Amino acid sequence: MTALESLKSSAKAAAITCLSFTAIATTTLTSSAALAWEPTKSVEFIVPAGTGGGADQMARMIQGIIQKNNLMKQPVVVINKSGGAGAEGFLDVSGSNRNPHKIIITLSNLFTTPMATGVPFSWKDMTPVAMLALDNFILWVNSESAYKSPKEFVDAAKTGGANSFKMGGTGSKQEDQIVTAAIEQTTGTTFTYIPYKGGGDVAAQLVGNHITASVNNPIEAVAQWRAGALRPLCVFDSQRIQLKEPIAEGKSWNDVPTCKESGLDVEYTMLRGIFMSPGVTADQTKFYVELFQKVRETDDWKDFMAKGAFNTTFKAGDEYKTWLAQAETTHRSLMEKAGFLAK
DSSP, X not given: OOHHHHHHHHHHHHHHHXXXXXXXXXXXXHHXXXXXXXXXXXXXXXXXXXXXXXXXXXXXXXXXXXXXXXXXXXXXXXXXXXXXXXXXXXXXXXXXXXXXXXXXXXXTHHHHHHHHHOOSOOGGGSEEEEEEEEEOOEEEEETTSSOOSHHHHHHHHHHSOTTOEEEEEESSSSHHHHHHHHHHHHHOOOEEEEEESSHHHHHHHHHTTSSSEEOOOHHHHHHHHHTTSEEEEEEOSSSOOSOOSOOBTTBOGXXXXXXXXXXXXXXXXXXXXXXXXXXOOHHHHHHHHHHHHHHHTSHHHHHHHHHTTOBOOOEEHHHHHHHHHHHHHXXXXXXXXXXXXXX
């Protein structure tokens, strides 16, 4: 081999070696990017409500799905912090700057609690992760009542005299009373709102004719509908519930019209979403977005959504933030008109 040939051979070998190192480095970087971040210790899953309620049930369902399907290496620990109408939980997360091992499930008290109590926190003090679903509300009446449509119900409320109609709901200055206030503002009616501890109590009171109507969630009164004791008049979502399996009297959730299409121009759904602490990185947020997308793909989640007749809309990123800003504006308007804002 001549000196020139030897030089060329050495240069070729060096180039191949360089390309090999480049390929290895690229593979390593790609692998690192795919696993940019994941939890390194237990994740606290805060529920800003008591045990047994809708948010608590959903959080524990998610916890079980993650464990059952090995979706995360580290365990998820559900912690209830319901003090101050959920303010305790929100302040815990918003005060845990740059802590990627703490997440919180939200409902509409994300908006109503600071507005009604004056507690200084906002959804903007946390990092939005994803909207998991929207909880529906149904206008229910006793099946023995004469009201077969929202129009018949509203017309009767208008002529029945001030405060002659009793609307039952869960809590004060929260979702059920806000929906009731929206009905009053839209139709010019006046109801006596009676708060109860939970949706089960509300359904029982309506079955016993102790109240005229309720705006319970589907899951809170479906058993009484099946038993022929209650009648759903309309759903407050912008679209009908997309479940066509018969529930009672041959009717499905999809047969229940929206309130708006029935002449009652009120729309309201409750957020079931996830937030993180402020100051977390984009990779940390991305991990949880992808985690909850995997949760939503499981049969257990889909069954849970069907049983609760949820609106299964999913949002993340800027789309989620835009929705939150609009929802905050809507809640502030409704609560201001109803006189629910803290002074």
